[in-house]
Amino acid sequence: MFDFIVVGAGLSGSVIAERIANDLEKEVLIVEKRNHLGGNCADCYDKNGILIHKYGPHIFHTNIKLVWDYLSKFTEWNNYEHHVLGHIENKNVPLPFNLNTLHDLLPPKEAEYIEKKLINEFEFGSKVSILELRRNDDKDLKFVADFIYEKVFLNYTKKQWGIKPEELDPSVTERLPIIISNDNRYFHDKYQGIPKEGYHNLFKNLLSNNLIQISQKTSFNDVLKIKNNEIFFNAKPFKGKVIYTGMIDELFNYEYSTLKYRSLKFIFETHPIEYYQKVGTINYPNDYEFTRITEYKHLTLQKHDKTTISKEIPEEYEKNKNIPYYPIPKNENYEIYKKYLKKANKIENLFLLGRLADYKYYNMDMVIFNALKLFEKIKEF
Ligand SMILES: Cc1cc2nc3c(=O)[nH]c(=O)nc-3n(C[C@H](O)[C@H](O)[C@H](O)COP(=O)(O)OP(=O)(O)OC[C@H]3O[C@@H](n4cnc5c(N)ncnc54)[C@H](O)[C@@H]3O)c2cc1C
Known part of the structure; x- marks a missing residue:
């Protein structure tokens, strides 16, 4: 009998399983419904031998030293720093919007004038949210905010979420930063990179302890059942601990209706050229049905005479058809979630973890x- 059962071999499940096996020296069973490790962080070589991220570009970035030190025990890093351009008014300009973007899109005198105002108001090197800038009384700063909102944010958000920004939780709009500097990096965290030997090897290292047994292509429902707040494993009461990293509504058989998610369709293309585009990712807020194109060789630093890109097309999540990538940040969804959470909290040996x-x-x-x-x-329990 196992001491712990972890549902899901994504990052959440793998880290907790690693800790249980290596620190507590207890036996763990991981049940994973896909046929690979790593959940949405998974990478693999395509048929041309090019390393791709199966579920879209994953760049590790953090300011939390504890997290960086922890993961660095299982991988070396390639020190990649992500650069993103936005295809706006037929130009490719740096994103997030910064002072270089301003100069690329506005006539020189206007850009200079607004740059001075931004620096005076917010100080060089700071980050301002689009919402804060839109609320500013200064008509020039408000003009810039509206310009960025229209050209960079509005259509991208509509495509990404399938709804208008106003219908989303304000936290989404508030997050979009404008960088008052000339730093073209997409992330500004202290620690950044991609595992040097790829994510697959990182996960193999995390899960290498013999105390961890992994059952792939196995769903929660295949081996576990919940009845009267008790967990059953292979039809017998399970007294160990279960860490569940799957969808909370699925855990309770969608009793309070399904939670809404946004999904993505990835179209991978290999081109017989060394590089397809200048940087890792180019966003297309206003053209095409896809939101962005990523070229993986920029991220992985792999050398190859061909190159693979992915185009990302947002779509609605449908059960058993595609993957639930993004919870939709709306109040009505959080209300349903709370009901599930209340139910989960009644089960003493069940722990929820992950996105x-x-x-x-x-x-x-x-x-x-x-x-x-x-x-x-x-550990304390
Ligand atoms: C397109 C995209 C790009 C991203 N880019 C970045 C990035 O650049 N940087 C960054 O820091 N983060 C990024 N993220 C976020 C990152 O993917 C998540 O933080 C991370 O994958 C979450 O790990 P998780 O284990 O919680 O979930 P998941 O990766 O979803 O893992 C959950 C696992 O559980 C399995 N599972 C679910 N239900 C069951 C069940 N009933 N039975 C058995 N198994 C089950 C699933 O198959 C899956 O393997 C990105 C996310 C997306 C969608």
Whole structure:
């Protein structure tokens, strides 16, 4: 009998399983419904031998030293720093919007004038949210805010979420930063990179302890059942602990209706040229049905005479058809989530972890941080 069962071999499940096996020296069973490790962080070589990220570009970035130090025990890094351009008014300009973007899109005198105002108001090197800038009384700053909103944000958001920005939780709009500097990097965290030997090897290293057994192509429902707040494993009461990283509504058979997600369709193309575009990702806020094109060789630093790109087309999530990528940040969804959470809290030996169980978008660093935090709690239990 296992001491712990972890549902899901994504980043959340893998980190907690690693801690349980290596620190507590307890046996863990991981059940994973896909046929690979790593969840949405997974990478693989395509048929041309080019390393791609199966579920879109994953760049690790964090300011949390604890998280960086932890993951660095299982991988070396390639020190990649992500650069994104936005295809706006037929030019490719740096994103997030910064002072270079301003100069690329506005006539020189106007750009200079607004740059001075931005620096005076907010100080060089700072980050301002688009919402804050839109609320500013200064008509020139408001003009810039509206310009960025229209050209960079509005159509991208409509494509990404399938709804207008106003219909989303304000936290989404508030997040979009404008950088008052000439730093063209997409992320500004202290620690950044992609595993030097790829994500697959990182996950293999995380899960290498013999105390961890992994059952792929196995769903929660195949081996576990919940009845009267008790968990059954292969039809027998399970007294160990279960860490669940799947969708919380699926766990309870969609009793309070399904939670809404946004999904993505990835179109991978290989081109017989060394490089397809100048940087890792180009966003297309206003043209085409896809939102962005990523060229993986920029991220992985792989040398190859061909190159593979992916185009990302947002679409509605449909059960058993595609993958639930992004929880939709709307109040009505959080209300349904709370009902599920209340139910989950009644089960003493059940612990929820990760983006699906928490119904919350997390970057990888927060996923690791939460897993390490949960591990400390479980240890005491
Ligand atoms: C397109 C895209 C790009 C991203 N880019 C970045 C980035 O650049 N940087 C960054 O920091 N973060 C990025 N992220 C976020 C990152 O993917 C997540 O933080 C991370 O993958 C979450 O890990 P997780 O284990 O919580 O969830 P998941 O990766 O979804 O793992 C959950 C696992 O559980 C399995 N599972 C689910 N239900 C069941 C069940 N019932 N039974 C058995 N198994 C089950 C799933 O198959 C999956 O393998 C990106 C996300 C997306 C969608």
